[in-house]
Amino acid sequence: MTTSQNPAAPEVKEEYFLDVPTGVEAETEDEDIPEIERPWNPEQIRVNTKQFSLRNVLDMIDDVSLELAPDFQRGRVWKHVQKSRLIESVLLQIPLPAFYFAEDADGFMRVVDGLQRLSTIHDFVRGGDEKGFALKGLEYLQGTVEGKRFDDLPAPWKRRINNAQIMTHVIDPTTPPDVMYDIFKRINTGGTPLNAQEIRHCMSRDRSRSILKAMTSTGAFNDATNGLGGHTRMNDREMALRFAAFWLHGAEGYAEFGSMDAFLQRTTTMLDDPNAVDDSVVGSLEKSFQRAMENSWIVFGDQAFRKWPQGVESGKYPINRALFEAWAITLCDFEPRDLARRATAIVAKARALMAIDYRYLDAITSSTGDTRRVMYRFEATAEAAEAGR
Known part of the structure; x- marks a missing residue:
């Protein structure tokens, strides 16, 4: 030696x-190391685009046909104002960025991109761990829905949330796991990437x-x-x-x-x-x-x-x-x-x-x-x- x-x-x-320090040393890699070490066959990459209403997606979460990665603390760290402004965006009918789901052979799906957004919407509409939260720190709807929980909203506002359409890209179960993982690494560019x-x-x-x-x-x-x-x-x-x-x-x-x-x-x-x-x-x-x-x-x-x-x-x-x-x-x-x-x-x-x-x-x-x-x-x-x- x-x-x-x-x-x-x-x-x-x-x-x-x-x-906040995590207690773990940061790993550094050489920048010239290629992200993919072997080329994938493009025919193995199967991603289908589907449109769902938020009501449909929330029902899927409740009946456990769509999984929000249980025991995943990292996905629920948004501050109250961040959560409230996401709900405000839905109420303003601003289209949300696309979501990515991974589907298995039994039709079961798990969220691989958009976990924080769906967790927030589910918490607000269906209660979740927080029993619903009151909207706070809004930018445009302060005089209309500030301080209200979902159950406090007038029926038209509730319908606006439930009927909102979201675009989802569903990774087909025939896609090999290694390819699926690499797809997600490539599209994982949100506010705080996983x-x-x-x-x-x-x-x-x-x-x-x-x-x-x-x-x-x-x-x-x-x-x-x-x-x-x-x-x-x-x-x-x-x-x-x-x-x-x-x-x-x-x-x-x-x-x-x-x-x-x-x-x-x-x-x-x-x-x-x-x-x-x-x-x-x-x-x-x-x-x-x-x-x-x-x-x-x-x-x-x-x-x-x-x-x-x-x-x-x-x-x-x-x-x-x-x-x-x-x-x-x-x-x-x-x-x-x-x-x-x-x-x-x-x-x-x-x-x-x-x-x-x-x-x-x-x-x-x-x-x-x-x-x-x-x-x-x-x-x-x-x-x-x-x-x-």
């Missing part, structure tokens, strides 16, 4: 959402969601990540998914995919399919993840999965995804007593890697999905975990 002297502390940028895991969550089924939620709802996970469970932008679920992907395929299997997006999307599809990953395998996966979290805490304490190079003796950097996947996979098979005995030596080796090995630091900082960098950080991490033997 080649090393170079680098006494300076690494530059670390934390992700922010709505001006991140990759939020997209996967919207497009996945309940099985994978439940697995990832169970993995990140344990005390061991929250101890090792300083309470990251229930993360606003689903970074906790992404980390569990990364663990599942490398646990199922191995670091060597990553080369087959060539990009982290493709790797994680394929793993999501597998977790959704009990024929691909049956319940007994899921049980083993969850136990391995639990062991990985417990062992990471034994070795690193509250510095687990964070950059912590030699020479940096105070404070904590945000959690680093690349360190998470490498150390979690590496430590999941060790005996806790063995790690406790060697923890000081392992920590010293790990910190040396982040202080003097430029190649390792690059592998956990930028273009972290590059196959060579993935392989190197797993190799170097595995070697560090043997320290003190």
Whole structure:
């Protein structure tokens, strides 16, 4: 393993959402990496355009034939005034931007673009979690409907909302999942675009969601990540998914995919399919993840999965995804007593890697999905975990 002297502390940028730090380090990728690594057959892309009334769409949500991605906190973070002005736009008969739905073979649909807008309209008209909300901060209808809830509106205004027509693009179920995911990445350009895991969550089924939620709802996970469970932008679920992907395929299997997006999307599809990953395998996966979290805490304490190079003796950097996947996979098979005995030596080796090995630091900082960098950080991490033997 080649090393170079680098006494300076690494530059670390934390992700922010709505001006609040997320506790997770931002990943940077080279701009010249193509978004699509292999061309899709255009004949595989099937998107149909349909028109629905809002009443029809709200009925579909209520009878669960259209899913608003349950357990998705990120979709309901609009401020009261933002919600009210969306309703005002509908009342003013201003056409809403098109929505995207993904349909499965049984005719069940899930919202993949427009989640915030439909959640807001459903909350206002049908009650939702907020039991309906009063309109506030309107620009044009202050003297007409300001302060009113849906039930307070005159009948003509209610009809105007219920009869409003929306344009939807429905992704056909015959479209391959990888193509469907890429379509959504391309059209995901709204006010606050979803991140990759939020997209996967919207497009996945309940099985994978439940697995990832169970993995990140344990005390061991929250101890090792300083309470990251229930993360606003689903970074906790992404980390569990990364663990599942490398646990199922191995670091060597990553080369087959060539990009982290493709790797994680394929793993999501597998977790959704009990024929691909049956319940007994899921049980083993969850136990391995639990062991990985417990062992990471034994070795690193509250510095687990964070950059912590030699020479940096105070404070904590945000959690680093690349360190998470490498150390979690590496430590999941060790005996806790063995790690406790060697923890000081392992920590010293790990910190040396982040202080003097430029190649390792690059592998956990930028273009972290590059196959060579993935392989190197797993190799170097595995070697560090043997320290003190």
